[in-house]
Amino acid sequence: MDFKSAHRACVAPMMQYTDMHDRYLLRLISKNTYLYTEMITTGALIFGKCLDQLDFNKEEHPVAVQLGGSDLNDLIESSKISEGYGYDEINLNVGCPSDRVQKGRFGACLMLEPEHVANCLSEMQNAVTIPVTIKCRLGIDDNDSYEFFENFVSVVKNAGIKNFIIHARNGILSGLSPRQNRMIPPLKYDFVYKLKKDNPDLNIIINGGIKSLEESLEHLDHVDGVMIGRAAYDNPFMLSEFDEHIYGQETKRISKAEIFDEYVSYMTSKESQGYDLSRMVKHLFGLSKGDPHAKAFRKLVLEAIRLKDITPYKSDLRQLLVN
Ligand SMILES: Cc1cc2nc3c(=O)[nH]c(=O)nc-3n(C[C@H](O)[C@H](O)[C@H](O)COP(=O)(O)O)c2cc1C
Known part of the structure; x- marks a missing residue:
């Protein structure tokens, strides 16, 4: 599949959420949706502090690693390491507004340094053969005009980067927490649509507030792909x-109970390899969303986490799921 077709639907990188286990669960549900790791900082990656974060299951493909950093050499080295690990794409985080990230001079504050971002991305792309992409916002603080956004994109584009994931709201660097920064600044999908219209040669993936298949299909009339975060988790x-409906592939529908069975076998096998069970079990919370017994299901998941054992709850949990 070419880049554009492969990215029609993506699940967003989410720290503490989209780890390898969650991505495995998501892959049981959709074979094509493009997956992203949590952000991994170049420092942690180079000094080998995050090998568990870099780990992935072969079933996860297509899967991209998201890097956080701003030092050119570190980004180049991290890109090479990530390619060596077998990732399909390298994504640079230029959208995270947290204080910690700002202190490291990366994430969203880099939107004020388009030339530096462009140089880093172009050198990263020269260092690897897999695609390098960027995830950014529309602007930062008071820089909320279409012109600011367009200028940022055009500088990066002129360095040869074609693939943009855009969280369709501004980032506010002081005064708002990362959580507030995902809710308070207004979504401006029209900026992203216009960007695609003005730059048909770019691959544009829109992100922010997308909650359903129907909404995704509407966005796909205007842009190349959608990226879904919280709703998919x-x-x-x-x-x-x-x-x-998005990839046009006839696939056998898998029921929630079948997904549950497969994920339980996965957890059993990973636990025997030394992975922490509670970190895997927690991803089950969402599986019962919308079901009449969702509350009871979540309660049992909590019990399994507390006990660090899912075996006693397995059959009750399975029965509570509605397909
Ligand atoms: C818990 C959490 C962690 C996140 N971590 C990251 C991250 O590591 N890298 C990143 O680019 N965005 C991160 N985000 C932002 C999401 O990728 C996404 O841009 C944002 O949630 C908006 O999309 P949504 O409305 O579909 O959730 C995170 C969001 C949440 C909720």
Whole structure:
């Protein structure tokens, strides 16, 4: 599949959420949706502090690694390491507004340094053979005009980068927490649509506030791809129709109970390899979203986390799921 077709639907990078286990669960539900790791900082990656974060299952492909950093040499080295690990794409985070990230001079504050971002991305792309992409916002603080956004994109584009994931709201660097920064600045989808119209040669993936297949299909009339974060984590089963309706692939629909069985065998096998069970079990919370017994299901998941054992709850949990 070419880049554009492969990225028609993506699940957003989310720290503490989209780890390798969550991505495995998502992959059981949709075979095509493009997956992203949590952000991994270049420092942690180079000094080998995050090998568990870099780890992925072979079933996860297509899967991109997201890097956080701003030092050119570190980004180049991290890109090479990531390619060596077998990732399909390298994405640079230019959208995270947290204080910690700002202190490291990366994330969203880099939107004020388009030339530096462009240089880093172009050198990263020269260092690897897989695609290098960027995830950014529309602007930062008071820089909220279309002109600011367009200028940022055109500088990066002129360095040869074609693939943009855009969280369609501004980032506010002081005064708002990362959580507020995902809710308070207004979504401006029209900026992203206009960008695609003005730059048909770019691959544009839109992100922010997308909650359903229907909404995704509407966005796809204007841009090349959609990226879904919170909605896909809170209700992973929403992806179950994406292969058919977004990728046009006839696939056998898999029921929630079947997904549950497969994920339980996965957890058993990973636990025997030393992975922490509670970190895997927690991803089950969303599987019962919308079901009449969702509350009871979540309660049992909590119990399994507390006990660090899912075995006693397996059959009750399975029965509570509605397909
Ligand atoms: C818990 C959490 C962690 C996140 N971590 C990252 C991250 O590591 N890298 C990143 O680029 N964005 C991160 N984001 C932002 C999402 O990727 C996405 O841009 C944002 O949630 C808006 O999309 P949504 O409305 O579909 O959730 C995170 C969001 C959440 C909720």
